[in-house]
Amino acid sequence: xxxVAGLVVLGGVGAAVLGKARQAPPxxxxxxxxxxxxxxxxxxxxxxxxxxxxExxxxxxxTAxxxxxxxxETPEAVDHRFGRLRRRVGATFGQNLLAIFRRGSLTEDDWxxxxxxxxxxxxxxxxxxxxxxxxxxxxxxxxxxxxxxxxRAALLDVVDPALDRSLALGAAGDGELHSAxxxxxxxxxxTTTVGKLARVLxxxxxxxxxxxxxxxxAAAADQLETxxxxxxxxxxxxxxxxxxxxSVAYEAADRARADAxxxxxxxxxxRLQNKQGLMDELGKIVRVVSKVSAPKxxxxxxxATTGQNGLTQARVFGQxxxxxxIVLTKLDGTAKGGIVLAVQRELGVPVKFVGLGEGADDLxxxxxxxxxxxxxxx
Amino acid sequence: MFANLSDRLTETFRNLRGKGRxxxxxxxxxxxxxxxxxxxxDVAVPVVRTFTSNIRERALGxxxxxALNPGQQVVKIVNEELIAILGGQTRSLRLAKTGxxxxxxxxxxxxxxxxxxxxxxxxxxxxGQTPLLVAADLQRPNAVTQLTVVGERAGxxxxxxxxxxxxxxxxxxxxxxxxxxxxxxxxxxxQxxxxxxxxxxRLGIDAELMRQAADIREALEPDEVLFVxxxxxxxxxxxxATAFQEGxxxxxVVLTKLDGDARGGAxxxxxxxxxxxxxxASTGEKLDDFEVFHPDRMASRILDMxxxxxxxxxxxxxxxxxxxxxxxxxxSKGEDFTLADFLSxxxxxxxxxxxxxxxxxxxxxxxVRDQIENFDERELVRTEAIIQSxxxxxxxxxxxxxxxxxxxxxxxxxxxxxxxxxxxKRFEQAQQMMRAMSRGGGMPQMPGMGGAPGAFGGLPGGKKxxxxxxxxxxxxxxxxxxxxxxxxEAEARTRGTAAPAAQGSAFGIGQQPQEVDRDALSADxxxxxxx
Numbered sequence: 001x002x003x004v005a006g007l008v009v010l011g012g013v014g015a016a017v018l019g020k021a022r023q024a025p026p027x028x029x030x031x032x033x034x035x036x037x038x039x040x041x042x043x044x045x046x047x048x049x050x051x052x053x054x055e056x057x058x059x060x061x062x063t064a065x066x067x068x069x070x071x072x073e074t075p076e077a078v079d080h081r082f083g084r085l086r087r088r089v090g091a092t093f094g095q096n097l098l099a100i101f102r103r104g105s106l107t108e109d110d111w112x113x114x115x116x117x118x119x120x121x122x123x124x125x126x127x128x129x130x131x132x133x134x135x136x137x138x139x140x141x142x143x144x145x146x147x148x149x150x151x152r153a154a155l156l157d158v159v160d161p162a163l164d165r166s167l168a169l170g171a172a173g174d175g176e177l178h179s180a181x182x183x184x185x186x187x188x189x190x191t192t193t194v195g196k197l198a199r200v201l202x203x204x205x206x207x208x209x210x211x212x213x214x215x216x217x218a219a220a221a222d223q224l225e226t227x228x229x230x231x232x233x234x235x236x237x238x239x240x241x242x243x244x245x246x247s248v249a250y251e252a253a254d255r256a257r258a259d260a261x262x263x264x265x266x267x268x269x270x271r272l273q274n275k276q277g278l279m280d281e282l283g284k285i286v287r288v289v290s291k292v293s294a295p296k297x298x299x300x301x302x303x304a305t306t307g308q309n310g311l312t313q314a315r316v317f318g319q320x321x322x323x324x325x326i327v328l329t330k331l332d333g334t335a336k337g338g339i340v341l342a343v344q345r346e347l348g349v350p351v352k353f354v355g356l357g358e359g360a361d362d363l364x365x366x367x368x369x370x371x372x373x374x375x376x377x378x
Numbered sequence: 379m380f381a382n383l384s385d386r387l388t389e390t391f392r393n394l395r396g397k398g399r400x401x402x403x404x405x406x407x408x409x410x411x412x413x414x415x416x417x418x419x420d421v422a423v424p425v426v427r428t429f430t431s432n433i434r435e436r437a438l439g440x441x442x443x444x445a446l447n448p449g450q451q452v453v454k455i456v457n458e459e460l461i462a463i464l465g466g467q468t469r470s471l472r473l474a475k476t477g478x479x480x481x482x483x484x485x486x487x488x489x490x491x492x493x494x495x496x497x498x499x500x501x502x503x504x505x506g507q508t509p510l511l512v513a514a515d516l517q518r519p520n521a522v523t524q525l526t527v528v529g530e531r532a533g534x535x536x537x538x539x540x541x542x543x544x545x546x547x548x549x550x551x552x553x554x555x556x557x558x559x560x561x562x563x564x565x566x567x568x569q570x571x572x573x574x575x576x577x578x579x580r581l582g583i584d585a586e587l588m589r590q591a592a593d594i595r596e597a598l599e600p601d602e603v604l605f606v607x608x609x610x611x612x613x614x615x616x617x618x619a620t621a622f623q624e625g626x627x628x629x630x631v632v633l634t635k636l637d638g639d640a641r642g643g644a645x646x647x648x649x650x651x652x653x654x655x656x657x658x659a660s661t662g663e664k665l666d667d668f669e670v671f672h673p674d675r676m677a678s679r680i681l682d683m684x685x686x687x688x689x690x691x692x693x694x695x696x697x698x699x700x701x702x703x704x705x706x707x708x709x710s711k712g713e714d715f716t717l718a719d720f721l722s723x724x725x726x727x728x729x730x731x732x733x734x735x736x737x738x739x740x741x742x743x744x745x746v747r748d749q750i751e752n753f754d755e756r757e758l759v760r761t762e763a764i765i766q767s768x769x770x771x772x773x774x775x776x777x778x779x780x781x782x783x784x785x786x787x788x789x790x791x792x793x794x795x796x797x798x799x800x801x802x803k804r805f806e807q808a809q810q811m812m813r814a815m816s817r818g819g820g821m822p823q824m825p826g827m828g829g830a831p832g833a834f835g836g837l838p839g840g841k842k843x844x845x846x847x848x849x850x851x852x853x854x855x856x857x858x859x860x861x862x863x864x865x866x867e868a869e870a871r872t873r874g875t876a877a878p879a880a881q882g883s884a885f886g887i888g889q890q891p892q893e894v895d896r897d898a899l900s901a902d903x904x905x906x907x908x909x
Contacts, residue, residue, distance in 0.1 A: 116423050119417055119423050119613065120422075120423045120613045121613065122420075122612040122613045122614070124417075124418075125414050125417040125418055185610070185635070185638065186488075186490065186635060186663075187487075187488030187489060187490055187608065187635075188488060189487075189488060216663070217524070219520035219521075219523040219524040219527065222520050222523060223519050223520045226519055226520070272635060272637055272638040272639075273638065273639070274637070274638055274639040275637070303488060303608075303610075304614075305486070305608070305611045305612060305614040305615075305618070306610050306611065306612055307420030307610060307611060307612025307613065307615075307640070307643070307644065308418055308419070308420050308612065308640075308641075309420070309610045309612075309638065309639065309640035309641070310610075310612075312639060312640075330487065330488070338613075339612065
């Protein structure tokens with residue numbers, strides 16, 4: 001009964017909404033629809049030509065061991081990884097496309113098949129339509145063109161190799177504290193990603209502090225501590241169970257400042273994007289960390305098996321903590337990773353890293369050309 | 379613009395008004411829209427293909443061409459087909475006749491197996507069972523620790539003889555099959571009635587881990603093998619489900635993270651491809667966020683048709699019990715609904731989370747999605763401020779609000795007199811609804827709506843909008859009904875099969891006023907708001 005009362009009030013409020021909205025000029029809505037490029041102002045100083053370059057600021061493999069205690073491992077330098085790993089991705093996807101293109105000119109059935117192939121890779125209905133439309137236009141302009149090359153170009157356009165995909169954490173050894181926060185829904189591999197990222201940063205010769213602000217999931221802090229101890233990185237964790245994650249994050253930031261560390265990596269608890277309370281909590285973590293050092297990177301971890309909900313996740317997390325990049329994990333399963341295209345097309349947030357395996361060093365910088373090539377079966 | 383299927387189809391059929399029948403081309407257009415909606419909900423491509431061809435067959439048949447509103451008839455067909463694929467009715471756990479019932483959990487990494495193990499144990503414990511959790515996930519770092527903690531929270535013993543991997547680089551030691559076997563022996567000895575075995579998460583393509591799971595299955599001969607899958611999974615659902623069906627031949631499916639806003643098309647894919655029923659849904663982080671799966675709700679969700687039932691449940695969960703009772707008493711005694719009550723109800727609503735979210739859960743709100751998107755959550759704060767700027771007398775008796783009082787309140791709350799006027803207007807309507815309700819000794823019967831349990835389908839133009847300016851008679855029907863309907867449906871569901879029929883009827887009835895309402899709405903609104 002009382003719930004009905006609640007709904008009545010909800011009705012009342014809703015009516016007010018619509019009343020207001022109806023008054024607002026309707027032209028407000030359309031513009032924000034297809035304008036994904038809004039988010040494109042990424043620093044493009046790195047010319048579009050050099051593609052691999054932005055990844056890791058010059059490898060520093062040999063110097064790494066110097067700073068480490070004997071018991072600590074030396075992670076593999078980052079820029080060799082994609083080549084080694086990308087072979088594992090996209091075999092099936094690429095094969096399919098290849099079979100279609102072998103047939104020469106495309107029939108209606110081929111188009112349908114092409115569409116299904118893209119859809120099955122989780123590219124999403126909207127992005128698929130756009131891609132195929134693009135391919136049709138290109139074929140019209142260039143009737144003799146190789147459809148495969150044209151599709152590659154179309155895919156590359158979506159992925160946009162010109163976007164800066166390096167971590168905006170300053171140059172190694174600049175002595176400043178840069179903070180990064182890793183966010184995402186439950187079970188996508190945030191903690192593992194933080195651990196792997198820490199290894200990447202250590203390989204780049206940076207001093208790192210990890211903040212275990214996931215105070216909710218049982219054993220999350222232990223897991224992070226395990227990662228940290230392997231590369232000799234301190235982990236700041238809650239003293240009590242269920243502590244306020246923001247306070248842990250602040251302590252970590254404080255510690256990082258006191259230690260004169262260069263990078264603070266904060267792991268957060270998994271939260272579904274429609275849980276307002278949890279999103280507010282995330283907002284608080286970001287604000288609190290900002291008191292010490294405004295986060296330069298907010299990385300959203302997306303599971304490669306995620307379907308179209310991945311877009312919603314990116315959108316909503318972005319409202320709370322402006323995303324600077326995406327880490328796509330579990331790309332080593334049967335999932336095709338087509339969501340990369342969808343995410344990037346809709347949100348303009350670049351994919352910065354890709355998790356391609358269970359090994360500690362199986363986190364690679366995202367390489368658009370390599371990725372598209374492997375999709376096409378190179 | 380037309381985010382939900384109903385809206386899209388309505389739009390598709392808008393041009394057909396006046397035509398006596400649907401041509402095949404019309405149907406094709408519709409099928410395309412359905413296909414798109416299903417793909418957007420992550421239903422697997424092969425499943426979409428067979429599904430749409432079924433729909434086409436039925437749509438070309440007599441039941442559509444003879445219908446008054448073909449568009450809605452098609453939606454109705456789609457909804458029915460979805461429910462059929464999703465299993466139609468709920469299946470409960472099969473318990474062993476003798477000895478402990480063995481339940482094994484399997485699924486991808488990160489699907490939520492370990493958390494689910496705790497929830498399932500908690501659920502069974504509440505039903506009077508004595509579950510034992512067995513930690514056979516020796517693969518993932520700290521999985522055993524996590525299960526121990528989860529078991530502790532659920533108050534259920536955990537059998538964990540092996541510590542499992544506690545460091546990322548450790549090579550897994552110990553034999554999970556052995557652990558499972560010993561767990562079973564332990565349970566028999568200590569006379570636990572249920573054994574829940576948590577296994578390592580694995581990728582569908584990881585042959586070694588899959589063999590391990592198959593070995594555990596062979597060793598234990600579980601009564602139920604539950605496949606745990608994330609509701610957010612995309613097209614990969616089919617590959618994964620098939621791999622697991624071949625690997626461990628699961629007997630039922632559990633959907634996790636259903637409390638997110640994923641449309642959960644994966645559920646459909648898995649049910650269709652494997653033919654296994656979806657038995658449970660996990661809907662939150664707390665131990666008791668665990669429920670038996672409802673196919674009809676899932677169908678609504680996939681079609682994005684609003685989910686009144688969930689809304690009501692959410693309300694039940696978050697509303698303050700004492701306050702709710704006070705309110706109920708008030709209504710039944712016939713006391714008047716005051717601004718103070720309005721305020722407290724609104725504060726309760728705020729606890730339920732984002733207003734936008736709730737508004738989109740109402741059926742038919744898809745058409746006004748853009749407006750909802752633009753909805754300013756602070757509107758609630760303003761309303762609160764207005765009421766809080768009133769004296770207790772004014773709150774109890776808004777009639778005393780004269781011009782001078784209104785301008786004082788406007789100044790006090792930082793709003794304008796016009797805003798106060800519109801609030802009072804809204805309040806008065808809510809008040810009348812409440813009066814109607816207490817007069818009717820409960821829910822008002824809804825005149826003009828046929829009284830069918832499923833009739834909320836008649837509000838495609840936006841329940842809200844009508845709720846505000848349509849004649850009162852309609853308003854009370856509207857708001858009273860969903861709850862009543864929910865009740866009836868809940869009863870129907872416990873009886874088994876009646877629910878789908880009730881839902882189905884939502885689409886045939888009362889569709890005609892749609893356009894009229896939407897136009898009348900703006901006119902009415904401006905009148906009411908004096909704009």
